[in-house]
Amino acid sequence: MQHSSLILQLSPSSGEPIYRQLIEQIKRMIASGQLNAGDYLPSVRQLAVELEVNPMTISKAYGFLESHGDVVRMRGKGMMIAEMVHKESISQRLQKLTPLADTLIQQCKQLDLDKQQAIEWLTKKLDKELK
Amino acid sequence: MQHSSLILQLSPSSGEPIYRQLIEQIKRMIASGQLNAGDYLPSVRQLAVELEVNPMTISKAYGFLESHGDVVRMRGKGMMIAEMVHKESISQRLQKLTPLADTLIQQCKQLDLDKQQAIEWLTKKLDKELK
Amino acid sequence: MQHSSLILQLSPSSGEPIYRQLIEQIKRMIASGQLNAGDYLPSVRQLAVELEVNPMTISKAYGFLESHGDVVRMRGKGMMIAEMVHKESISQRLQKLTPLADTLIQQCKQLDLDKQQAIEWLTKKLDKELK
Amino acid sequence: MQHSSLILQLSPSSGEPIYRQLIEQIKRMIASGQLNAGDYLPSVRQLAVELEVNPMTISKAYGFLESHGDVVRMRGKGMMIAEMVHKESISQRLQKLTPLADTLIQQCKQLDLDKQQAIEWLTKKLDKELK
DNA sequence: GTGGTCTAGACCACA
DNA sequence: GTGGTCTAGACCACA
Numbered sequence: 001m002q003h004s005s006l007i008l009q010l011s012p013s014s015g016e017p018i019y020r021q022l023i024e025q026i027k028r029m030i031a032s033g034q035l036n037a038g039d040y041l042p043s044v045r046q047l048a049v050e051l052e053v054n055p056m057t058i059s060k061a062y063g064f065l066e067s068h069g070d071v072v073r074m075r076g077k078g079m080m081i082a083e084m085v086h087k088e089s090i091s092q093r094l095q096k097l098t099p100l101a102d103t104l105i106q107q108c109k110q111l112d113l114d115k116q117q118a119i120e121w122l123t124k125k126l127d128k129e130l131k
Numbered sequence: 132m133q134h135s136s137l138i139l140q141l142s143p144s145s146g147e148p149i150y151r152q153l154i155e156q157i158k159r160m161i162a163s164g165q166l167n168a169g170d171y172l173p174s175v176r177q178l179a180v181e182l183e184v185n186p187m188t189i190s191k192a193y194g195f196l197e198s199h200g201d202v203v204r205m206r207g208k209g210m211m212i213a214e215m216v217h218k219e220s221i222s223q224r225l226q227k228l229t230p231l232a233d234t235l236i237q238q239c240k241q242l243d244l245d246k247q248q249a250i251e252w253l254t255k256k257l258d259k260e261l262k
Numbered sequence: 263m264q265h266s267s268l269i270l271q272l273s274p275s276s277g278e279p280i281y282r283q284l285i286e287q288i289k290r291m292i293a294s295g296q297l298n299a300g301d302y303l304p305s306v307r308q309l310a311v312e313l314e315v316n317p318m319t320i321s322k323a324y325g326f327l328e329s330h331g332d333v334v335r336m337r338g339k340g341m342m343i344a345e346m347v348h349k350e351s352i353s354q355r356l357q358k359l360t361p362l363a364d365t366l367i368q369q370c371k372q373l374d375l376d377k378q379q380a381i382e383w384l385t386k387k388l389d390k391e392l393k
Numbered sequence: 394m395q396h397s398s399l400i401l402q403l404s405p406s407s408g409e410p411i412y413r414q415l416i417e418q419i420k421r422m423i424a425s426g427q428l429n430a431g432d433y434l435p436s437v438r439q440l441a442v443e444l445e446v447n448p449m450t451i452s453k454a455y456g457f458l459e460s461h462g463d464v465v466r467m468r469g470k471g472m473m474i475a476e477m478v479h480k481e482s483i484s485q486r487l488q489k490l491t492p493l494a495d496t497l498i499q500q501c502k503q504l505d506l507d508k509q510q511a512i513e514w515l516t517k518k519l520d521k522e523l524k
Numbered sequence: 525g526t527g528g529t530c531t532a533g534a535c536c537a538c539a
Numbered sequence: 540g541t542g543g544t545c546t547a548g549a550c551c552a553c554a
Contacts, residue, residue, distance in 0.1 A: 032243035207554035469539030
């Protein structure tokens with residue numbers, strides 16, 4: 001019943017509601033196999049403290065994940081990643097970047113950026129910050 | 132006093148409020164020089180029809196741009212890009228992609244994507260969709 | 263057909279519409295006998311130039327004054343103060359300060375000002391700026 | 394976290410927009426220390442009922458106060474007077490009467506009132522209506 | 525024609 | 540309970 005340590009990062013100022021950010025981030029970690037069937041999510045309280053967020057917000061996110069079948073509520077133990085979840089293939093996961101990439105493309109257009117310069121800048125940034 | 136045709140694109144499903152999306156998009160077009168000092172924004176009503184959005188939502192965005200000094204209200208004529216605004220340099224504009232790039236990096240980590248594959252996928256996508 | 267020179271002072275930033283300000287100010291000058299029956303108001307164009315205001319705004323104010331019987335439109339000559347207007351007594355004119363005095367009182371309360379200090383400050387200011 | 398009872402008084406017939414009236418009145422009460430850092434403003438809905446005004450109008454005023462740093466939005470709790478606000482000195486508060494006093498002076502001139510009579514009338518009125 | 529204000533009422537995120 | 544966003548529609552000042 002170990003609790004995985006999650007790489008969760010919230011941006012409270014974003015328009016995106018916090019509970020939605022949590023849901024999406026946890027789904028990504030399931031898709032990538034960083035969270036596997038049988039793993040446990042951190043407890044509502046623990047995560048609330050860690051992320052400096054109201055426990056109800058965490059609870060709401062967990063509730064959604066449960067109602068969509070991604071996790072199951074184990075009485076007295078916490079929230080467990082459902083058995084049915086499956087790690088997704090690399091190309092499926094790359095697809096998940098599409099909405100963000102589309103926004104990026106829109107912003108490049110609005111900033112009237114040159115294609116080569118934009119690609120170069122991004123490549124450099126990703127190369128530096130991804131391991 | 133011609134009204135620029137803007138490349139504005141709303142995502143109503145996004146958590147980001149519509150008026151905020153408008154503000155950010157117009158600011159980008161000012162930064163890139165697609166909107167210059169003295170140009171007029173489309174009228175509230177015209178843009179409302181075009182984007183299928185309530186006029187007050189447009190008005191709210193214009194109000195913010197005015198209160199931040201980006202545009203000035205010309206009585207009876209509409210909203211004009213302020214004289215004081217300045218086109219930004221390419222590197223300044225690339226900097227504006229940082230928040231989005233950071234989110235992208237975070238998602239890559241959560242999806243446990245390989246650096247080379249992620250860069251390759253993005254490069255291909257941008258190369259295809261930017262002119 | 264001489265045109266009186268008016269002491270008109272507009273505050274365009276005020277919420278009070280400009281044409282209303284004009285109407286009220288001209289009425290006050292009629293009440294005080296600074297404008298008498300038979301006097302002419304400045305022409306719309308002249309006043310528009312002087313006050314840096316759109317001629318239509320002046321015209322609208324004159325139209326109201328006419329429809330309320332304070333002035334009459336003299337074909338080809340301009341707007342003349344109506345014969346029927348009457349100079350008001352001092353106490354009637356003091357009464358006209360009431361709305362402003364009420365606002366002043368409200369602001370004193372909200373600013374939690376001491377009665378004596380407020381009266382003293384006002385007295386000093388009026389004594390200095392009135393002749 | 395008690396909600397102060399405010400002495401707010403609207404004049405709907407005034408040209409001054411309601412939300413502007415609210416902003417100015419609340420600012421005065423902050424300047425005078427009737428509203429202190431940490432106090433809560435009445436809730437949007439409560440004030441809307443009390444003043445018989447649409448909640449959005451109140452919300453608009455609160456939004457401006459927030460964007461100018463006078464109040465901070467406390468999620469789920471309401472709007473709190475910002476910690477940074479400071480009570481102003483008596484002479485600073487007297488200064489805030491200047492615009493109104495200037496209008497008063499202008500009206501006295503236009504009504505061609507005698508200085509002594511105007512001062513006397515005002516003094517009597519303030520003496521009667523301020524405590 | 526332009527933008528601004530206000531209402532009545534729906535729906536949402538968060539505590 | 541708190542504030543925020545959005546709509547549909549009325550009415551106003553100004554050019």
